[in-house]
Amino acid sequence: GAVVSQHPSWVICKSGTSVKIECRSLDFQATTMFWYRQFPKQSLMLMATSNEGSKATYEQGVEKDKFLINHASLTLSTLTVTSAHPEDSSFYICSAPAGGSEQYFGPGTRLTVT
Amino acid sequence: DAKTTQPTSMDCAEGRAANLPCNHSTISGNEYVYWYRQIHSQGPQYIIHGLKNNETNEMASLIITEDRKSSTLILPHATLRDTAVYYCIVRVRVRFGAGTRLTVKP
Numbered sequence: 436g437a438v439v440s441q442h443p444s445w446v447i448c449k450s451g452t453s454v455k456i457e458c459r460s461l462d463f464q465a466t467t468m469f470w471y472r473q474f475p476k477q478s479l480m481l482m483a484t485s486n487e488g489s490k491a492t493y494e495q496g497v498e499k500d501k502f503l504i505n506h507a508s509l510t511l512s513t514l515t516v517t518s519a520h521p522e523d524s525s526f527y528i529c530s531a532p533a534g535g536s537e538q539y540f541g542p543g544t545r546l547t548v549t
Numbered sequence: 550d551a552k553t554t555q556p557t558s559m560d561c562a563e564g565r566a567a568n569l570p571c572n573h574s575t576i577s578g579n580e581y582v583y584w585y586r587q588i589h590s591q592g593p594q595y596i597i598h599g600l601k602n603n604e605t606n607e608m609a610s611l612i613i614t615e616d617r618k619s620s621t622l623i624l625p626h627a628t629l630r631d632t633a634v635y636y637c638i639v640r641v642r643v644r645f646g647a648g649t650r651l652t653v654k655p
Contacts, residue, residue: 479593479645481644
């Protein structure tokens with residue numbers, strides 16, 4: 436199956452700093468990628484849809500100025516958590532469709548804000 | 550997007566078939582049913598998908614009722630490594646419900 440990678444796999448940052456998470460499609464091109472957040476013992480929550488060459492589409496309740504998404508190429512989308520706070524600590528996962536209709540997910544990035 | 554309903558948890562004996570049900574009564578005619586699973590602290594893994602016909606691959610079988618309002622994922626010979634949360638999802642956009650926590654017991 437198609438491969439989606441994320442970097443870093445885990446990150447610890449101090450409150451008030453910004454953190455960038457990368458999502459890459461390794462063996463296919465993706466004009467659209469999705470970003471999710473998952474809190475412990477909860478399901479994945481869709482945050483936004485990343486569109487190559489245009490603005491991201493955010494789900495209701497997700498602050499676009501806090502979670503900056505850039506989809507600069509057909510294989511890379513980035514999520515920047517700006518001015519991170521402890522409540523932003525979570526597991527962030529990206530996904531992309533690989534030609535067919537099914538989605539392939541990255542391994543996730545665990546963010547801890549101290 | 551159509552909403553899906555799954556049991557919160559299920560147990561299965563190792564080596565037996567695991568049958569995971571999903572209700573999607575508001576599914577529309579062009580929406581596929583997808584199944585993913587998530588093992589602890591990993592990204593979800595694609596399992597199988599279908600529109601109206603039953604599907605089978607190396608991982609599982611998918612049985613969709615004729616009215617398409619429900620489906621069942623079948624893991625024919627469950628192993629301990631199949632312990633995970635299983636999600637049934639209907640397109641267009643991938644929105645996850647709570648899923649079913651399947652525990653395979655020796």
